Amino acid sequence: xxxxxxxxxxxxxxxxxxxLGVASGLLPKSSLEKTVLPVWDEKPVAGKxxxxxxxxxxxxxxxxxxxxxxxxxxxxxxxxxxxxxEVKWIWKSxxxxxxxxxxxxxxxxxxxxxxxxxxxxxxxxSPCTKACPTEATFKRWDGIVAMDYHRCIGCRFCMAACPxxxxxxxxxxxxxxxxxxxxxxxxxxxxxxxxxxxxxxRLVKGLEPACVESCPNKALTFGDLNDPESEIRKLLENxxxxxxxxxxxxxxxxxxxx
Amino acid sequence: xxxxKNHIIFSLFVLFLLAGTYAFMQVGHAADPVPQSPRxxxxxxxxxxxxxxxxxxxxxxxxxxxxxxxxxxxREGNRVHVAPNGSKFDKSLNTCLGCHANNRLFxxxxxxxxxxxxxxxxxHLSPMETP
Numbered sequence: 001x002x003x004x005x006x007x008x009x010x011x012x013x014x015x016x017x018x019x020l021g022v023a024s025g026l027l028p029k030s031s032l033e034k035t036v037l038p039v040w041d042e043k044p045v046a047g048k049x050x051x052x053x054x055x056x057x058x059x060x061x062x063x064x065x066x067x068x069x070x071x072x073x074x075x076x077x078x079x080x081x082x083x084x085x086e087v088k089w090i091w092k093s094x095x096x097x098x099x100x101x102x103x104x105x106x107x108x109x110x111x112x113x114x115x116x117x118x119x120x121x122x123x124x125x126s127p128c129t130k131a132c133p134t135e136a137t138f139k140r141w142d143g144i145v146a147m148d149y150h151r152c153i154g155c156r157f158c159m160a161a162c163p164x165x166x167x168x169x170x171x172x173x174x175x176x177x178x179x180x181x182x183x184x185x186x187x188x189x190x191x192x193x194x195x196x197x198x199x200x201x202r203l204v205k206g207l208e209p210a211c212v213e214s215c216p217n218k219a220l221t222f223g224d225l226n227d228p229e230s231e232i233r234k235l236l237e238n239x240x241x242x243x244x245x246x247x248x249x250x251x252x253x254x255x256x257x258x
Numbered sequence: 259x260x261x262x263k264n265h266i267i268f269s270l271f272v273l274f275l276l277a278g279t280y281a282f283m284q285v286g287h288a289a290d291p292v293p294q295s296p297r298x299x300x301x302x303x304x305x306x307x308x309x310x311x312x313x314x315x316x317x318x319x320x321x322x323x324x325x326x327x328x329x330x331x332x333r334e335g336n337r338v339h340v341a342p343n344g345s346k347f348d349k350s351l352n353t354c355l356g357c358h359a360n361n362r363l364f365x366x367x368x369x370x371x372x373x374x375x376x377x378x379x380x381x382h383l384s385p386m387e388t389p
Contacts, residue, residue: 021280022277189377
């Protein structure tokens with residue numbers, strides 16, 4: 001073959017390639033497949049969201065039990081009227097019980113007498129999920145420490161591991177302790193551990209957690225800790241907050257304004 | 259400095275590279291904008307108006323479907339079931355019960371006959387318990 005001809009074919013080939021490149025850039029619709037972000041059938045990406053809560057103990061009223069009643073009704077939490085069989089998802093603790101490792105010396109009376117709303121902290125480094133032998137409790141993609149009641153074998157390792165007492169064991173059939181069951185959420189059975197789920201069943205529907213919604217004083221703020229623009233992050237930026245037992249390194253997602 | 263052959267080859271090569279990669283520089287504009295705020299897991303509306311699979315398949319495999327639904331929705335957050343015909347369902351027992359609970363004995367009749375004792379109703383409210 002003629003040398004010149006081979007050269008010509010080579011160069012025109014490269015020219016066509018470059019031309020295609022330019023054409024696909026200029027006419028993106030015809031040549032490039034558009035990236036469609038799937039809205040539905042997609043697993044959520046882990047680590048993008050970290051749900052958290054800020055409890056403003058200044059506006060949380062001493063006598064008010066709205067959030068506790070609402071949460072325990074919505075999630076069919078049984079009430080056996082005995083400390084021994086108590087099951088709780090959200091409850092009130094006196095200041096020195098909620099923050100036993102914070103300084104208690106010469107505390108002003110008003111703070112000392114204050115009761116703090118306590119619930120599962122949905123720790124970033126959750127000891128309970130590490131203790132669970134069946135992975136029945138696990139760290140979800142959105143930072144929620146979730147319970148898969150189907151898998152729980154009732155060994156209570158998680159209860160021993162949790163430094164906040166956020167977990168309760170069903171010593172008896174919980175259905176006996178539910179007077180007015182809510183049909184939207186299942187109950188648990190005897191022999192499983194249960195705890196707050198940050199209302200994951202409501203978050204899917206785009207609703208705020210039941211406790212946040214029911215608070216008459218708006219003392220609870222729920223939001224994404226990973227989003228610097230969120231209301232909860234602004235609250236954290238503008239206020240001095242506390243976490244429960246921060247020295248344990250569990251990185252709780254529930255913060256308190258004292 | 260005079261322009262020699264190498265200069266021309268090099269500048270043409272750079273031009274060629276630019277032309278060839280032009281499309282890739284444009285990709286960022288062609289794609290949909292990425293939504294700013296992260297979404298929680300998506301869910302489909304509870305639609306109980308039609309069956310997710312043919313009756314014969316469900317008769318034999320409903321337990322496998324329910325088990326797969328449970329695992330993927332509870333653990334992975336993938337809550338939306340896409341049926342072969344493209345319709346979407348929320349992976350929830352309530353999707354089934356929305357219609358099947360019309361016959362309160364729908365589950366129990368067959369399970370009693372086959373002597374199987376599923377543990378669903380230890381926690382989930384069965385059609386017998388709901389008003």
